[in-house]
Amino acid sequence: MRWIYGMLLGFGLLGSPAWAEYDVHAIGDAEKGAKVFNKCKGCHQVGEGAKNRVGPHLNGVFDRAAAAVEGFKYSKGLQRAADGGLIWDLEHLDAYLENPKALVSGTRMSFRGLKKQHDRANVLAFMRAYSDDPQNIPEAAPTAVASEVELSPETLALIGDPEYGEYLSNECTTCHQKDGSDQGIPSITLWPAEDFVIAMHAYKVKVRSHPVMQMMAGRLDDEEIAALAAYFGNLE
Amino acid sequence: MTLNRRNFMGKGAAVAAASLAAPMVMADGHGGKPRVVIVGGGAGGATAARYIAKGSKGEIDVTLVEPTRQYYTCFFSNLYLGGFRDLSSIGHTYGTLASEYGVNVVHDWAVGIDRDAKTVSLAGGDTLSYDRLILSPGIDFVEGAVNGWDISAQNAMPHAYKAGSQSELLKAQIDAMPQGGTFVMVAPPNPFRCPPGPYERISMVAHTLKANNPTAKIIIADPKPKFSKQALFQEAWSNHYDGMIEWIGPDFGGGNVTVDPAAMTVDIDGEVVKADVCNVIPAMKAGRICEIAGINDGNWAPVNGHTMQSRIDENIHVLGDACAQGDMPKSGFSANSQAKVAANAVRGALTGSKVFPAKFSNTCWSLLDTDDGIKVGATYEATDEKIAKIDGFISKTGEDAALRKATYEESVGWYAGITADMFG
Numbered sequence: 001m002r003w004i005y006g007m008l009l010g011f012g013l014l015g016s017p018a019w020a021e022y023d024v025h026a027i028g029d030a031e032k033g034a035k036v037f038n039k040c041k042g043c044h045q046v047g048e049g050a051k052n053r054v055g056p057h058l059n060g061v062f063d064r065a066a067a068a069v070e071g072f073k074y075s076k077g078l079q080r081a082a083d084g085g086l087i088w089d090l091e092h093l094d095a096y097l098e099n100p101k102a103l104v105s106g107t108r109m110s111f112r113g114l115k116k117q118h119d120r121a122n123v124l125a126f127m128r129a130y131s132d133d134p135q136n137i138p139e140a141a142p143t144a145v146a147s148e149v150e151l152s153p154e155t156l157a158l159i160g161d162p163e164y165g166e167y168l169s170n171e172c173t174t175c176h177q178k179d180g181s182d183q184g185i186p187s188i189t190l191w192p193a194e195d196f197v198i199a200m201h202a203y204k205v206k207v208r209s210h211p212v213m214q215m216m217a218g219r220l221d222d223e224e225i226a227a228l229a230a231y232f233g234n235l236e
Numbered sequence: 237m238t239l240n241r242r243n244f245m246g247k248g249a250a251v252a253a254a255s256l257a258a259p260m261v262m263a264d265g266h267g268g269k270p271r272v273v274i275v276g277g278g279a280g281g282a283t284a285a286r287y288i289a290k291g292s293k294g295e296i297d298v299t300l301v302e303p304t305r306q307y308y309t310c311f312f313s314n315l316y317l318g319g320f321r322d323l324s325s326i327g328h329t330y331g332t333l334a335s336e337y338g339v340n341v342v343h344d345w346a347v348g349i350d351r352d353a354k355t356v357s358l359a360g361g362d363t364l365s366y367d368r369l370i371l372s373p374g375i376d377f378v379e380g381a382v383n384g385w386d387i388s389a390q391n392a393m394p395h396a397y398k399a400g401s402q403s404e405l406l407k408a409q410i411d412a413m414p415q416g417g418t419f420v421m422v423a424p425p426n427p428f429r430c431p432p433g434p435y436e437r438i439s440m441v442a443h444t445l446k447a448n449n450p451t452a453k454i455i456i457a458d459p460k461p462k463f464s465k466q467a468l469f470q471e472a473w474s475n476h477y478d479g480m481i482e483w484i485g486p487d488f489g490g491g492n493v494t495v496d497p498a499a500m501t502v503d504i505d506g507e508v509v510k511a512d513v514c515n516v517i518p519a520m521k522a523g524r525i526c527e528i529a530g531i532n533d534g535n536w537a538p539v540n541g542h543t544m545q546s547r548i549d550e551n552i553h554v555l556g557d558a559c560a561q562g563d564m565p566k567s568g569f570s571a572n573s574q575a576k577v578a579a580n581a582v583r584g585a586l587t588g589s590k591v592f593p594a595k596f597s598n599t600c601w602s603l604l605d606t607d608d609g610i611k612v613g614a615t616y617e618a619t620d621e622k623i624a625k626i627d628g629f630i631s632k633t634g635e636d637a638a639l640r641k642a643t644y645e646e647s648v649g650w651y652a653g654i655t656a657d658m659f660g
């Protein structure tokens with residue numbers, strides 16, 4: 001029955017004038033949207049128990065103000081847009097997903113965007129399911145991806161030394177900009193420590209495929225990775 | 237945030253503690269803050285200035301000596317020749333280093349160094365004292381390296397191996413080439429700044445000519461039997477610019493070259509070629525100030541990889557292209573990486589801050605054609621003998637277009653990243 005959310009989306013919101021030009025037919029298939037959402041899962045959770053990860057959880061995002069999830073450190077760019085009145089209605093979500101930086105300059109969402117309109121329509125139909133009536137939220141578990149690498153609890157529990165992390169970060173900031181801006185190399189600031197640590201270990205054991213990152217991570221030990229996570233996770 | 241000594245005790249106390257930790261400096265008797273003078277505001281020098289100023293939070297007096305107000309990066313200057321960048325996009329100024337990091341930026345040439353008095357004299361007449369001196373002057377050319385060429389011929393036959401007006405000149409000459417004309421490059425012997433640089437340049441020149449002047453020819457006279465990323469470049473040249481580029485290695489006389497800038501001819505092993513544009517990239521040596529300081533061994537200034545200190549004078553650190561350090565290529569990425577190690581060591585020596593073990597890395601991207609990027613990189617560690625390579629990678633021939641495009645986009649991100657890291 002998920003398609004029904006797509007229907008709601010297609011017809012329920014037609015009232016708003018900005019909406020009039022939108023291609024209604026493209027709104028649609030939440031089931032297909034679930035697949036598109038795989039592209040978001042690396043950073044976002046949605047559904048019951050969803051937590052903030054690299055990106056904020058996406059429950060209840062429709063029709064609320066941007067940058068409003070409690071406890072998530074948003075970029076200045078998105079905050080500025082929210083202060084300027086950005087509301088995540090369908091039109092703005094669509095524009096953001098098409099090209100995040102075009103709508104919100106300085107956003108830290110390191111995502112190229114969904115160029116195909118039907119992908120956006122489908123994923124929005126899918127996300128919509130997590131916004132309205134709570135009883136409509138499917139029972140499925142949150143969309144967290146299984147961890148890419150199995151790390152021992154000790155490794156995950158390591159608390160990094162941010163001062164050491166700051167020194168080590170010197171090697172990262174030749175490419176990754178500290179303020180989180182991203183022009184072809186993704187942002188790594190303000191990630192939850194666990195995501196950071198898992199990603200680095202995934203490069204280290206070459207589960208993730210980027211050669212530069214495999215090389216950089218390859219010579220960092222557990223403590224150094226934790227130190228970097230501690231440093232980048234708490235930048236002002 | 238863990239409390240370290242500095243932010244826990246506050247600034248006054250930290251200076252007192254630092255003077256205990258570094259009695260030699262304070263014993264020098266000038267009171268006041270320890271002073272660091274940096275010569276050269278390029279990839280090495282600008283990074284060092286920013287990291288020392290940033291890390292010491294005002295405890296160290298940092299002066300950066302650099303003659304130009306606008307620094308044009310050599311990196312991406314080839315993309316300017318290919319029409320992928322305009323010149324202004326590769327120009328950077330020192331405003332943020334001065335206003336936000338408190339670096340004293342002095343636009344002048346360093347012309348003398350008195351290592352006993354620990355002073356640097358400037359062309360404008362001033363003298364600067366230092367506790368630590370950092371030299372990152374880049375390269376100069378070896379006199380007489382290419383028969384018939386000296387620096388006075390750089391307008392007729394530009395090197396464009398220092399970016400800015402030379403890059404502009406070379407581009408104008410390429411754009412003015414007659415249809416079917418000839419572009420000649422005289423490539424340098426090892427070691428030189430940016431090993432893939434000449435070959436990326438050839439790719440970019442070919443890209444421009446293919447669009448505007450498709451019957452033009454490109455000849456490279458090369459004294460080296462092989463060059464960086466050779467298989468990748470040659471694959472691209474035959475895929476994208478088939479028949480346009482001729483590479484003449486030493487086996488065919490590529491190392492036996494005489495140029496005549498007045499006649500615009502190049503004699504390659506007895507065969508005289510009429511050149512419409514001739515890009516002469518002579519053999520290189522450390523920026524002249526290293527020689528003046530008396531810290532060279534041969535053409536380069538040897539350093540200890542743990543701290544980037546000169547092996548001849550431990551009060552001087554040498555960064556980037558000018559130093560002889562071991563396995564790292566002379567690149568902007570390397571200079572930036574070395575600068576951070578030196579900054580950490582200098583702060584440790586002057587303020588007693590924590591010194592961490594040296595780590596280095598390098599990645600050099602090259603653009604072959606639109607959306608066709610490749611890269612080579614490695615990590616390094618300091619041994620007592622040299623900076624030694626640990627691990628590396630290189631793009632492969634036959635990679636798919638999506639990967640090549642992603643690699644190019646990454647290089648654009650790197651450029652934004654490293655220039656932000658240098659200039660703030």
Ligand SMILES: Cc1cc2nc3c(=O)[nH]c(=O)nc-3n(C[C@H](O)[C@H](O)[C@H](O)COP(=O)(O)OP(=O)(O)OC[C@H]3O[C@@H](n4cnc5c(N)ncnc54)[C@H](O)[C@@H]3O)c2cc1C
Pocket residue numbers: 275276277278279280281301302303304307309310311312313314344345346347372373374375396397398429430433434437523524525555556557558566567568569570571599600601
């Ligand atoms: C065509 C080309 C392409 C390149 N592409 C890349 C690339 O893609 N990636 C990469 O990593 N590297 C690249 N490089 C290499 C890179 O530009 C250099 O390795 C890097 O700039 C070296 O940094 P440096 O600090 O040693 O010298 P520089 O960056 O050259 O800085 C030296 C500075 O010192 C100043 N100076 C010199 N003498 C004095 C003096 N006596 N007093 C005061 N100031 C002085 C100069 O004005 C200059 O600004 C390229 C180089 C070229 C030529």
